[in-house]
Amino acid sequence: MKITVIGTGYVGLVSGACLAEMGNDVLCLDLDPEKIRILKEGGIPIHEPGLDAVVARNVEAGRLHFTTDVAEAVRFGTIQFIAVGTPPDEDGSADLQYVLSAARNIGRLMTDYKVVVDKSTVPVGTADKVKAAIAEELAARGLSLEYAVVSNPEFLKEGAAVEDFMRPDRIVVGADDERAVHLMRALYAPFQRNRDKLVVMDVRSAELTKYAANAMLATRISFMNELALLADRMGADIEMVRQGIGSDPRIGYHFLYAGCGYGGSCFPKDVKALIRTARENGQALQVLQAVEDANDVQKMVLVDKIVARFGEDLSGRRFALWGLAFKPNTDDMREAPSRVIIAELFKRGATVTAYDPVAMTEAKRIFGDEPRLAYAEKPMDALEGADALVIVTEWKEFRSPDFERIRSALKQPVIFDGRNLYETELPRSFGIEYSAIGRR
Ligand SMILES: NC(=O)c1ccc[n+]([C@@H]2O[C@H](COP(=O)([O-])OP(=O)(O)OC[C@H]3O[C@@H](n4cnc5c(N)ncnc54)[C@H](O)[C@@H]3O)[C@@H](O)[C@H]2O)c1
Numbered sequence: 001m002k003i004t005v006i007g008t009g010y011v012g013l014v015s016g017a018c019l020a021e022m023g024n025d026v027l028c029l030d031l032d033p034e035k036i037r038i039l040k041e042g043g044i045p046i047h048e049p050g051l052d053a054v055v056a057r058n059v060e061a062g063r064l065h066f067t068t069d070v071a072e073a074v075r076f077g078t079i080q081f082i083a084v085g086t087p088p089d090e091d092g093s094a095d096l097q098y099v100l101s102a103a104r105n106i107g108r109l110m111t112d113y114k115v116v117v118d119k120s121t122v123p124v125g126t127a128d129k130v131k132a133a134i135a136e137e138l139a140a141r142g143l144s145l146e147y148a149v150v151s152n153p154e155f156l157k158e159g160a161a162v163e164d165f166m167r168p169d170r171i172v173v174g175a176d177d178e179r180a181v182h183l184m185r186a187l188y189a190p191f192q193r194n195r196d197k198l199v200v201m202d203v204r205s206a207e208l209t210k211y212a213a214n215a216m217l218a219t220r221i222s223f224m225n226e227l228a229l230l231a232d233r234m235g236a237d238i239e240m241v242r243q244g245i246g247s248d249p250r251i252g253y254h255f256l257y258a259g260c261g262y263g264g265s266c267f268p269k270d271v272k273a274l275i276r277t278a279r280e281n282g283q284a285l286q287v288l289q290a291v292e293d294a295n296d297v298q299k300m301v302l303v304d305k306i307v308a309r310f311g312e313d314l315s316g317r318r319f320a321l322w323g324l325a326f327k328p329n330t331d332d333m334r335e336a337p338s339r340v341i342i343a344e345l346f347k348r349g350a351t352v353t354a355y356d357p358v359a360m361t362e363a364k365r366i367f368g369d370e371p372r373l374a375y376a377e378k379p380m381d382a383l384e385g386a387d388a389l390v391i392v393t394e395w396k397e398f399r400s401p402d403f404e405r406i407r408s409a410l411k412q413p414v415i416f417d418g419r420n421l422y423e424t425e426l427p428r429s430f431g432i433e434y435s436a437i438g439r440r
């Protein structure tokens, strides 16, 4: 099938590459010439394990192409995936300007039947707006061409995006048009394997399903984070609690890890947007509002622990910080807890030496030439002479460190672990003060 992917960011590039891998002809469009230049020269503008090989293989096979030419892109695909950003507006609602501008481009330039697929995360009712934007452009051209608008939200996780796309738990397709459903079924047939993974529904339910999934996952995390704070006060261990409740199949083990707050480009934005949509429609989502508030508190937990140990005035103190990315296996720092922690430490007069296996370039872009933030080439280099170690991201390489070296490198042998990486007695057996989230 001939497919155009509009927006070659995270989701667009992964979707485009994976759809090419399934044998389709894919053209990826982006308005950012720098991104397209990098891709055309054989590079990858994001860090995502395994993606480079899929892109290279399909470019080589002639199935995957990149362009900044909007007219060429609209002409190319019968299926037009819209995978542009939907960042939060000032009021928390999703900013639809990129989605609607992509839709208008399609209406302005299409000459035959198109299935327009909303892959971006968009509020309920967006497909109607996309439909209307295309209709308006066609009317302005005096044309009445046929087209369908489908909702096909994406559930991939950064760091495991290729695997998630190629082996999805489910594929949600929201459509009110038989011909479009037929085409989507054919497109996703290779993903079906042992069972029918396609969940076909009406467009509005599909749009809401995406927010419901992220909101549910964020709720589990905030719930466990609040229980971890209680566990800290009561001398209980949240990891034991996780195992205890996770063994109930109605609850399950996933997404119950307490930590220093959820971040990333999706949970914070989508929780906000759903709260906003609900408010606009006269329905308060009280649970979800609490999920967001609890997460703001949680991003401060390590700072609170540091202040409790070293006092409110941290001037002259330097902290080693392991992990800048919002989670492992990505260089993405959008809404990362590290950003809040670093800013709060600065506010109290401290400086930071950070290490992250892949996100330091991104951190330099964000923090510029901030003199209070230094970078270490190796995890252990960050520790030399620092007052304590603060762990913010659970990169694999932090999981079994040389505790003896940590103890001797730090001025004070203290670890604040925001990701509960170690059995608590292990660092303590080396004479290290170890403070984690909700652990004994
Ligand atoms: N990042 C994820 O893990 C993830 C997962 C599932 C869903 N989503 C959703 O997918 C959408 C895209 O997210 P992302 O992280 O890939 O965003 P991103 O910011 O990485 O990429 C968006 C791209 O769209 C391009 N763009 C904007 N307007 C355009 C236009 N009119 N024509 C062509 N290109 C245009 C931008 O230049 C940018 O490269 C969002 O709605 C997001 O919520 C993201």
Ligand SMILES: O=c1ccn([C@@H]2O[C@H](COP(=O)(O)OP(=O)(O)O[C@H]3O[C@H](CO)[C@@H](O)[C@H](O)[C@H]3O)[C@@H](O)[C@H]2O)c(=O)[nH]1
Pocket (backbone or CB within 6 Å): 121, 154, 155, 156, 157, 158, 159, 214, 217, 221, 254, 255, 256, 257, 258, 259, 260, 261, 262, 263, 264, 265, 266, 267, 326, 327
């Ligand atoms: O038990 C857990 C699991 C995750 N997190 C945190 O939650 C955030 C999000 O993690 P994750 O969901 O793995 O990353 P994303 O790439 O943001 O993926 C989420 O957001 C995407 C965009 O909508 C969806 O497609 C995915 O299904 C959804 O998992 C990160 O800060 C994690 O550290 C926890 O604190 N505890």
